[in-house]
Structures are given as C-alpha cells and as structure tokens.
Amino acid sequence: xxxxxxxxxxxxxxxxxxxxxxxxxxxxxxxxxxxxxxxxxxxxxxxxxxxxxxxxxxxxxxxxxxxxxxxxxxxxxxxxxxxxxxxxxxxxxxxxxxxxxxxxxxxxxxxxxxxxxxxxxxxxxxxxxxxxxxxxxxxxxxxxxxxxxxxxxxxxxxxxxxxxxxxxxxxxxxxxxxxxxxxxxxxxxxxxxxxxxxxxxxxxxxxxxxxxxxxxxxxxxxxxxxxxxxxxxxxxxxxxxxxxxxxxxxxxxxxxxxxxxxxxxxxxxxxxxxxxxxxxxxxxxxxxxxxx
Amino acid sequence: xxxxxxxxxxxxxxxxxxxxxxxxxxxxxxxxxxxxxxxxxxxxxxxxxxxxxxxxxxxxxxxxxxxxxxxxxxxxxxxxxxxxxxxxxxxxxxxxxxxxxxxxxxxxxxxxxxxxxxxxxxxxxxxxxxxxxxxxxxxxxxxxxxxxxxxxxxxxxxxxxxxxxxxxxxxxxxxxxxxxxxxxxxxxxxxxxxxxxxxxxxxxxxxxxxxxxxxxxxxxxxxxxxxxxxxxxxxxxxxxxxxxxxxxxxxxxxxxxxxxxxxxxxxxxxxxxxxxxxxxxxxxxxxxxxxx
Ligand SMILES: Nc1ncnc2c1ncn2[C@@H]1O[C@H](COP(=O)(O)OP(=O)(O)OP(=O)(O)O)[C@@H](O)[C@H]1O
Ligand SMILES: [Mg+2]
Numbered sequence: 365x366x367x368x369x370x371x372x373x374x375x376x377x378x379x380x381x382x383x384x385x386x387x388x389x390x391x392x393x394x395x396x397x398x399x400x401x402x403x404x405x406x407x408x409x410x411x412x413x414x415x416x417x418x419x420x421x422x423x424x425x426x427x428x429x430x431x432x433x434x435x436x437x438x439x440x441x442x443x444x445x446x447x448x449x450x451x452x453x454x455x456x457x458x459x460x461x462x463x464x465x466x467x468x469x470x471x472x473x474x475x476x477x478x479x480x481x482x483x484x485x486x487x488x489x490x491x492x493x494x495x496x497x498x499x500x501x502x503x504x505x506x507x508x509x510x511x512x513x514x515x516x517x518x519x520x521x522x523x524x525x526x527x528x529x530x531x532x533x534x535x536x537x538x539x540x541x542x543x544x545x546x547x548x549x550x551x552x553x554x555x556x557x558x559x560x561x562x563x564x565x566x567x568x569x570x571x572x573x574x575x576x577x578x579x580x581x582x583x584x585x586x587x588x589x590x591x592x593x594x595x596x597x598x599x600x601x602x603x604x605x606x607x608x609x610x611x612x613x614x615x616x617x618x619x620x621x622x623x624x625x626x627x628x629x630x631x632x633x634x635x636x637x638x639x640x641x642x643x644x645x646x647x648x649x650x651x652x653x654x655x656x
Numbered sequence: 657x658x659x660x661x662x663x664x665x666x667x668x669x670x671x672x673x674x675x676x677x678x679x680x681x682x683x684x685x686x687x688x689x690x691x692x693x694x695x696x697x698x699x700x701x702x703x704x705x706x707x708x709x710x711x712x713x714x715x716x717x718x719x720x721x722x723x724x725x726x727x728x729x730x731x732x733x734x735x736x737x738x739x740x741x742x743x744x745x746x747x748x749x750x751x752x753x754x755x756x757x758x759x760x761x762x763x764x765x766x767x768x769x770x771x772x773x774x775x776x777x778x779x780x781x782x783x784x785x786x787x788x789x790x791x792x793x794x795x796x797x798x799x800x801x802x803x804x805x806x807x808x809x810x811x812x813x814x815x816x817x818x819x820x821x822x823x824x825x826x827x828x829x830x831x832x833x834x835x836x837x838x839x840x841x842x843x844x845x846x847x848x849x850x851x852x853x854x855x856x857x858x859x860x861x862x863x864x865x866x867x868x869x870x871x872x873x874x875x876x877x878x879x880x881x882x883x884x885x886x887x888x889x890x891x892x893x894x895x896x897x898x899x900x901x902x903x904x905x906x907x908x909x910x911x912x913x914x915x916x917x918x919x920x921x922x923x924x925x926x927x928x929x930x931x932x933x934x935x936x937x938x939x940x941x942x943x944x945x946x947x948x
Contacts, residue, residue: 549776
C-alpha cells in the first residue's frame with residue numbers, strides 16, 4: 365500500500381519540479397537570446413574595428429580623390445544619402461500611414477482589401493525591380509539619373525514597411541477607445557486622426573525608424589536612379605551619391621584605401637541609423653503624458 | 657410585457673416643473689439654464705449580432721427628468737439595449753438594429769439621421785472604464801469639447817473642474833491633472849469616464865454599470881450625481897445591484913433572456929411598484945435573488 369500523501373508532500377514535490385523546469389527554461393531562453401545577439405555584436409565590433417582607421421574628419425569634409433590616389437572622403441555620399449533618405453521618407457511615410465490606416469480602419473471594404481494586397485505585393489518586390497521601375501518612370505523620360513529618382517525609389521521602398529506596421533499598430537488600439545470617442549459624438553475620421561492614431565504613434569514611429577534604416581542601407585534601387593556622383597551635388601535633377609552606393613564602389617574596387625573608406629562609410633551608416641533611432645525614441649518619450 | 661399605466665401620470669407631474677431652471681454644480685451652486693429634458697420612446701426594438709438575435713421586440717418609454725434602471729441577469733442584453741439608444745450597437749461589425757427609437761419624437765434610426773449628432777445628444781459611460789490612454793486626466797475630462805474644436809482654456813478649465821467635481825473625482829486628481837488618464841485606479845478611471853461623458857452636457861446619459869468598480873463612498877457620490885443629473889437630464893443606468901436600482905431609479909425595466917438566449921422586456925414600471933408589487937413572477941424571482 366502506498367503511504368498517504370499529504371498536501372505538503374504534493375506541494376513540495378511540485379515545487380521542486382517546477383523550480384527545476386523554471387531553471388531549465390531560463391537557461392534555454394538565455395542561450396537563444398545570446399544566439400540572436402552574438403552576430404549583431406560581432407558585426408558591430410567588426411565594423412568598428414575595420415572602420416575606425418579611416419573614420420577621420422576628412423571622411424565628411426572631402427570628396428573622393430581620383431583613381432588610385434589615397435585620402436579624400438565621402439562627403440557627396442553623406443550629403444546625398446541625407447537628401448534622398450530624407451526626401452524618400454517625407455514622400456513615402458505619409459502615403460504609407462494613409463494606406464495603413466485605410467487598410468485597418470476600413471477593413472472589410474473592397475478598397476481596403478485591395479490596398480492590403482498591394483502592400484503585401486510591394487513588400488515582396490525585390491528592391492532592384494523598384495529601381496528599374498523608377499528608371500522607366502523618371503530616369504528615361506528625364507534623360508538623366510537624378511537624386512529625385514533615387515528619392516522616389518526609396519519612397520516606394522519605405523511604403524510597405526510603414527504601412528504594415530501602421531496597420532498592425534492600429535489593430536492593437538482597443539475597440540473600447542474608439543467607442544469612447546464615438547459615444548462623445550466624435551465623427552469617425554476625427555476619432556481616427558485625434559484618438560486612434562495618437563494611441564498608436566509610438567508603434568508607428570518605431571515602424572518609421574525601421575523603414576528609414578532599411579532605405580538608408582539600400583543600394584540596388586539607387587544603381588539605376590541616383591547612379592552616384594563623385595562631387596557634392598544637392599541638385600535633385602542631377603546624379604547623386606549615396607553611402608551604400610559609395611560603399612559598393614569602394615568595397616569592390618582594387619585599392620586598400622578604398623576598402624578602408626568603405627568600412628568607415630559603413631560605420632558612419634550604422635551610426636546614422638542608430639542615432640536617428642535613438643533621437644526618435646527620446647522625442648517620443650518626452651511627449652507622452654506622464655506625472656508632473 | 658406590461659407597460660405601466662401609471663407612468664404617464666407621473667410624468668405629467670414632472671412636466672409641470674418649469675423647463676428652464678437652475679442646477680446646482682457641486683459646491684458652486686451656479687445657476688444654469690438647461691434645455692428641456694429629453695424623452696426616449698423605444699418601439700419594437702430588435703437587435704442582432706450577425707444572424708443571432710440578442711434582443712427581441714423591446715418597447716418602452718424613458719421618461720424625461722428621471723432615472724430609468726435596466727436590470728436583468730448577465731447576458732440578457734442590457735448593454736446591447738442601451739447601446740441601441742445612442743446608435744453605438746451598429747459600430748460592432750455585423751451588428752444590426754430593427755425598430756424605432758424616438759428621441760423627443762424623432763427616430764434616431766430614421767433615414768438621413770447622422771449617428772454623430774445622436775451621440776452628441778445621448779452620452780454614454782461604458783461598463784469597463786475606457787479613458788483615452790494617450791490623454792492626460794484633464795484632457796480626458798474635456799475630450800469631448802476639445803475634439804469638438806473648443807480651445808478656450810478658461811472654459812476648458814472650468815468645465816474640467818466642474819465635471820470632475822460632479823463625478824466625485826476632483827479631490828483625488830486636482831494635483832495631477834496632467835498625469836496620464838490610464839495611471840488611475842479602475843474606480844478612478846470610471847469616474848473620469850463619467851466626468852468625460854457629462855462634460856459635453858448630453859440630453860440623455862446612458863450608464864452601463866457605472867458603479868461596478870467603485871467603493872461604497874464613490875458609489876454613493878455617483879448615485880447622488882445621477883439624482884442631480886436627473887433634475888435636468890434623462891438618465892438610463894444598467895445595474896446588477898438591486899438596492900442601487902431601488903435607491904436611484906424612478907422606473908425599472910427588467911430584461912430576461914429565455915431558452916434561446918434572446919433578451920426580452922419582461923416588465924417595466926415605476927421602481928417602487930416593480931420592487932414591491934411585480935406583476936410578472938419572473939421579476940419577483942429575480943428581485944428576490946432566486947435566479948440570474
Ligand atoms: N460583440 C458581440 N458579438 C456577438 N455577441 C455579443 C456581442 N456582445 C454581446 N453579445 C451577446 O449578446 C448577448 C447580450 O449581451 P450583453 O452584453 O448585452 O449582456 P448584458 O446584459 O450587458 O450582460 P452583463 O450583465 O454581463 O454585462 C449575450 O448573449 C452576448 O453573448
Ligand atoms: Mg453588460
């Protein structure tokens with residue numbers, strides 16, 4: 365006959381088993397977190413180590429030197445990237461947010477279904493295809509590669525990322541919040557604009573940061589649109605340089621100094637994206653209502 | 657169902673009160689001119705969630721300058737019923753209403769009636785507190801005004817304080833008006849929602865279990881508020897608390913869902929009569945706590 369179990373026995377046994385399982389799970393989670401973060405840390409370390417030697421003020425202030433000459437910088441690429449990413453974001457984000465809002469808030473309508481489908485398709489189109497499309501759309505008719513064409517290509521690229529995030533973030537806003545606004549006699553569009561969107565703004569901003577990070581590093585769509593430029597150009601109707609383009613050219617070139625500058629430019633790109641992301645976060649944190 | 661023949665008599669008496677009168681605002685006792693209170697006639701109301709009916713053939717009159725309590729077991733359609741009175745039911749995807757609801761004689765479901773206008777006249781406090789998460793306590797209290805485009809700071813401050821006082825919340829939040837509305841306790845959030853609803857001075861206020869998460873003191877204050885509001889407005893409350901219904905309401909409607917889980921109006925009449933001398937045995941059973 366088995367001895368009678370008391371409640372304390374059962375609890376004791378369960379407790380030990382539960383604690384053991386808890387430790388195991390914790391160890392597993394820790395390992396997977398490590399596995400996810402390791403490549404990132406390695407990459408950062410690598411970029412810093414390789415990029416630092418050429419990471420000098422001249423990188424920002426000088427233009428590329430003629431073939432084979434050492435020294436010089438990537439100023440045209442920095443300027444071009446800032447212009448094209450800025451303009452692309454400026455054009456693409458509002459369109460993306462509107463598309464995301466429509467897809468979510470008018471879900472069920474035919475247009476919303478079409479919009480969501482198009483966003484998904486756009487997300488799957490290779491970026492080089494978008495470059496070719498903009499080549500046909502702008503470069504060929506204007507008979508010139510241009511910063512404008514590059515910005516438009518980047519704008520198209522940022523749309524699916526931001527639209528999807530907007531859609532998902534709006535889905536997280538509880539129905540009760542919308543209903544609270546309706547019950548006050550607030551029209552639907554105003555509810556969306558003044559209540560629902562602000563509730564989702566942190567999530568949407570994170571999506572914008574992701575999108576900007578993505579387009580800032582895109583090379584393929586700029587190859588046939590902005591082309592690249594060895595001199596500083598701020599004209600939107602002339603070829604324009606960009607960091608990824610310059611990195612591509614230098615990294616595939618034969619010279620050691622080019623390679624060094626490619627690494628330094630990569631480091632700069634990483635820092636720019638990181639800085640943008642941090643600034644956005646700080647700005648959003650300060651705006652949220654908090655205790656006085 | 658038994659519409660009480662004595663009801664119109666009671667109302668005639670109330671209508672003898674002059675239509676313009678002063679209302680005490682908390683401690684200020686500021687006289688205020690109010691519009692004539694509004695009456696609601698519900699005729700053959702059916703409500704559906706998709707194909708499934710939730711309410712069948714409800715007809716009753718909500719008398720002006722009175723508190724009408726809706727009682728009944730959980731799931732009998734009380735929330736569904738009051739959501740039909742401000743056209744909020746139709747906001748739920750697939751939900752549908754049949755029948756008529758006359759707001760001072762005009763069918764709110766009539767052709768060409770804008771639900772936004774209906775909801776400006778018929779305010780609502782929800783069963784679960786739903787303050788706007790991105791807004792401060794102050795902004796929540798005057799959200800209806802702000803969203804309607806009112807910017808006058810003086811006025812907003814005044815209305816915020818008055819509404820928060822009436823909702824018995826002022827003393828607890830007056831030092832942290834700019835903290836987030838979501839950072840309050842559940843009961844405080846509910847009172848904030850009450851303040852928000854009455855700040856826009858609707859003609860009819862629907863309250864879905866406004867006191868279910870409140871302590872006895874705040875409950876008492878809210879009940880006092882209902883009585884006070886009833887001197888100029890028309891109040892409909894849903895409650896599970898029989899004592900509360902008996903304490904605050906002038907009329908009581910008892911809803912019950914039968915075998916097929918469709919809510920029906922079992923009995924409606926003056927509260928005193930419903931509680932002392934119900935005509936339907938099911939009402940008596942419910943009130944005495946024998947089911948539901
Ligand atoms: N969004 C919805 N979709 C489908 N059915 C619903 C929905 N909301 C409520 N119902 C159903 O309608 C019926 C009435 O619900 P309702 O919320 O009106 O009940 P209630 O009387 O307010 O209950 P409680 O006292 O628990 O709040 C229930 O059977 C419920 O399951
Ligand atoms: Mg309910």
